[in-house]
Amino acid sequence: MKCKEATHLVSAGMDRPLNWRERLGLRWHLLVCHYCSDFSRQLGFLRKVARDKKDH
Numbered sequence: 478m479k480c481k482e483a484t485h486l487v488s489a490g491m492d493r494p495l496n497w498r499e500r501l502g503l504r505w506h507l508l509v510c511h512y513c514s515d516f517s518r519q520l521g522f523l524r525k526v527a528r529d530k531k532d533h
Contacts, residue, residue: 478506
């Protein structure tokens with residue numbers, strides 16, 4: 478899996494459930510690519526901050 482597909486799946490996975498092939502491929506990619514792993518963490522953080530801000 479290339480980084481472009483991985484970042485797309487990270488984003489898509491926040492909006493819909495990923496199928497098992499998508500999850501498996503993404504997990505493997507995130508284990509070996511620290512750039513995409515960082516992107517995934519940052520996107521999750523931004524989503525949480527936005528959700529918390531919305532609740533206030």
